[in-house]
Amino acid sequence: MIEVGLNHFLVVSTLLFSMGIYAIVTRKNAIQVLMGVELILNSANINFIAFTRFGNFGLQGHLMALFVIVLAAAEAAIALAIVLNIYKTLSTVNIDEVDSLKD
């Protein structure tokens, strides 16, 4: 049996982070981009918890993770409201088609 250690958690979190970045860069749909952002936030959360658990750092990591969960919910609420508003005015949520402001 392999002992699950800090590195395993870090690999998972880095993979999640990379997938989040990939989603933000490649997806055209605003909702999918926001899902990528959620992945990034959660990957950071995994980091915080893993470091606290394996490094004996005290409670700050847990505290941060709890705050981030709440913040992610608030951010998702605001982002969805903004996307809904875009859909009402332009009938699309494709980021490439929302381009009236440009050089």
Next chain:
Amino acid sequence: MITLILPNLSENLQAILPEISLALTLVAIVLFDLIFIKSKKFLPLISIIGLIVTFSFVILQFGDPKYAFAVSGNLSFLSLDNFSAFFKLLILITTLFIVLFSMSSQEVNSCPDRHGEYYALILGMVIGMFFMVSANDLILIYLSLELLSLSSYVLAGFVKTSIRNSEASLKYIIYGSASSGIMLFGISILYGISGSTNLHEINSILQSPTANQLTFLMSILMIFAGIGFKISIVPFHFWTPDVYEGAPISITAFLSVASKAAGFAVLIRFLKITFAQGLDKSGYWQMLSYIDWQMLLISFSIITMTFGNFAALWQDNLKRMLAYSSIAHAGYLMLGVAVLSDQGLMAVLVYFSIYLFMNLGAFYVVMLIANKINSEEIDDYKGLGYSLPLLGTALGIFLVSLTGLPPTAGFIGKLYLFIALVDANMITVAIIALLNTVVSLYYYIRVLKAMFLDKTDKKVEINLSPLNYIVLLLLIAPVLILGVYFTPLVNIAKESVQLLGF
């Protein structure tokens, strides 16, 4: 180990009186909005009263540095020093002006039933910025940055029916949430390296160089992505032109001054408290030797100002041009930080207090004209200098000051910046900055050329209210007076460079 027991709660609560009074004002606005649905015109008045009360609390804090919410010694969440008080005053002055702007803004007045949420969100932003400038802990830095961002995402799209506003807020939230997520990941790595989120504690742990250099560099660059987004440093600037052009003008002005001020305060405190070991003989900060900090900051700032100035040359929309010019100004300010000394810091403070008035002034004139002609295109400004002599002259003064020509205040800001650079033997950098100023002259003067030299037949008339005259005067007077009599400002800035715990 941190145990969250706070023995002297009342003392700590007293230390955050400005924030408490802001929060109470916010609640008062929400309640007033709900109860007295018919009398919306009192809302700005309530916010102004709240801001003035807060102002007096901040003045009382000046000169009385202390830690608040400390667990032991300097392990605190907030450090209330002159530096944070100075930035709080800048933010409050900006907010007062923005509330006055909003009272005569056509965009804001086009949705009269949502004024309550408008002023409430503005105050929410201010609370976020207040915690940001005095935050001493990575947790608090991240949370207050998000409080500021979340309110500003909504405000950027305040006029829901306007396509431009909705697009601005969509772009703002996508770039903003991505960069704050990246910043959070960087914070988590820094937490893993050091085992603490308190800036002082991170500093003392990093003094013994055990951390892997590459990991360290990664985490720092990631955190810079979040802070650089707020102060629109290239390459984290992509949102700036679109959001500045799309958002209501009063909000654009707010973003370009206040949230940039808060971002710079966080950047400076983060750099100095976390990564400086002490002062060397001639007063420069000795940074931890993981990375070449000066090189990093200088390259960021040179890229930023060169890009900002050159991109502004091709803009036909005045708001978009001012957006690029604000990117360029972030580059100049970054140079002051890159000196890595208290003298450079003083130059940043002086520059920022002057930037506040001239940038707000330029946006105010643009707003007054856009209220009438519904456009910010430079082509539509042709000949406006003759039909609107007062506004034309005012815009001229602000733009000349943004360029940095004497006898306006912008010159003094640039002067102190260049003195700091030359004293630090960064002559090449100073010359690049000077050449950049020359480039910027072209696009600022282009607006004046359209206003005063191009002829047109159409006649525009704007009836200014007494309030407009007062606000205009309050903005022009500092720009002209600080250009010749700047000693008081410099003295205050000199007293404000000391960060607590350093």
